[in-house]
Amino acid sequence: MSGCHGDAPRAGLLPNPSIPPPRSAVDRPIIVAIVGPPNSGKSTLFNRLTGLRQKVANFPGVTVEHRMGKAKLKGHQEVFLVDLPGVYSLHPRAEDEQVTHDVLTGERADFPKPDAVILILDVTNLGRNLVLAAPILSLGLPTQVLLNMADDLTARGGKVDVAALSAELDSPVALISAAKGTGIDRIQQFLLGTAARLNAPAARIELPVLQDLPKCRQWAANLGVRASYRAPAPPLWTRRLDAVFLHPVGGPLVFAAVVIAVFQSIFSWAQPIMNGLQQAVASSGQWLNTVLPDSPWRSLLVDGIWSGVGSVVVFLPQILLLFLFIGILEDSGYLARAALIADRTMAKFGLQGKSFIPLLSAYACAVPAIMATRVIENKRDRMATIMISPLMTCSARLPIYTLLIAAFVPNIPIIGGFLSLPAAVMLGLYILGFLTAIAVARLLKSSILKSSGSSFVLEMPPYRWPTLQSLGLRLLDRAKVFLRRVGTVILVVAIGLWVLAHLPYSHGKAPDLEQSFAGMTGKAIEPLIKPLGFNWKIGIGLITSLAAREVIVGTLGTIYGIQGDEQSKGLQAAIHQDLSTAGAVALLVFFAFAMQCFSTLAVVKRETGGWRWPLFQFSYMLALAYSGSWLAFHATRYFLG
């Protein structure tokens, strides 16, 4: 989830900003591929060696695309590392495995064949992991075998003779812990020596017939025996925790408790910080107004930029809190259990448990979620998952949800004080998104995306403690993405809007907002949105939010800033003038359903190979948003009298 908005598509459209030139001369840069089974720690190692921040988490299938980075080494030797999606063999079944297969065999047109391979294996289950060594060694490339999670192996009483295994495989072998950073110097030595090894003969050992899996497994088992491998004791804590999390009664209860806790804390813990930030933005705006001389520039700075950008920045704590929770769920390994619990429900709607992991990551952002659908083998299942991903409540919806809920929903405790009403409404919106998503999936799966029953096979990762460092880095990256976005899209929209709100000049002064270009645009679409309970100011916000959802908050901030309401009353109070309660409910529903995210459309276009699917997605979601908010508006008005 490292890349929401703009970030992931950038990584996608230009997958490798640092692609070296095609290899011709002797001094070409060297490319080393990192290969291994899913969840064996490839990306963790990649991050450690390159200093980059590939997304890592504790479940199989996190990496779905190749990513290149320059290794940080002591000499002048340039070595580039390629992080690849995890594979069990070189027989690809899903899109992500195809990437690994194509890169390793040199079948990818846009990527040179690697010069050497780092094969990383989970040493706590060496027997099964070693099976992958057969196809990798048969590539005939210099190979360094890394036995990862060495700390786990010793802690649980296992052992392995590295020298013996190295002799058996005729390749260097090292025990490492990518997460803790032990044994990394050995890898750096290997990387430094790659150039010398390029023309060396490949490992000369007898490999089993790759098609014959039982033979391969037997071969791996024999290797284990000759390397005096002793498997570690079963992970006791994983069994104990599963006894709770997968308990027929306890499991769903824990699941519900986790979800409620997340929403309650997003709403109540972040609220004081948010209010403080809001205060700071408002009072600093007023202060700027007093110290700066009265001029159009002051108005642009204070009313346009400060109100617009400031009103979005205040949501940073909430978004970070959401990402902290998602990070803990992902790094601990609970996510895989959640997928297991959800599989039955998903199956009823024609999807499978594997769709659940992308859908869960869509709670952060739909862009990486759509990329993550590559792990789904069945093409039609994958398409259905892509189509519904943007209906999951992404973090870009948090600002407008929070703003409207805080402005319109009274803060009273419900269900015995476990949950407050605002938090419950927020939870309700998340549930609305989820239920709509699976209902749409059902429709798609029974009409245009029919397919025969698909299977669900998921390897359960052991539970691990999320490390403070990993969580900290996630939040830091997240904050950077958010602030970069505020500094680009929202800033540009704020300036553009301010300019449009001050034109056309007549008699040497700016027009009223209503007569400005911005106001006229809003007025032009007002007849369309009036039935939903929105006026022309909200209309301007709906137009600007086509770029991205959170832009509406910045836009409203700028509009009220220009009108002089923001500083005096604050955004929450100002919005009360423009929306009835029914209109607010309708606006919430509109944002729950509408596809207002250009980054998502771009990534859907790339993943589906054309404009057909993104256009379909945009239209069905717009239709859903319009009819849904019309219904919500009239229903609320009817009930509230």
Add this chain to the structure above:
Amino acid sequence: MIPPTAKNRDIPLHYNRLTGKQTYLILKRSDIVDVMATAQRTLADLRTGQRCILDRLDLPESVARRLMELGFLPGNEVIPGRRAPGGGPRVFQVDGSEVALRADTAARLYIRRDPESDLIVLS
């Protein structure tokens, strides 16, 4: 094991040499199904913690291959573990790791007959 053909439905239980009379046990259809179940069971029939040896995978080639890569190889030991609440997929311990399968997939993984459970008990 008794093949479920019409011929074998009647099993001679006792032959009286003096009278030449044979006593038959007439099997009902449901009994035959029981016998079949005892003959070749699948992973779906096992209780939690009941160890077994995998015999064969009756699945499309590509799915079978993936399962074999995950450790579901004929001859390997499989131990059924926890089931997701509400009859969801079940976790199986196999070849050093834990893999979750849906019940319909598990029902296509046949296990080897345990000689002791081969006794056919008729009621």
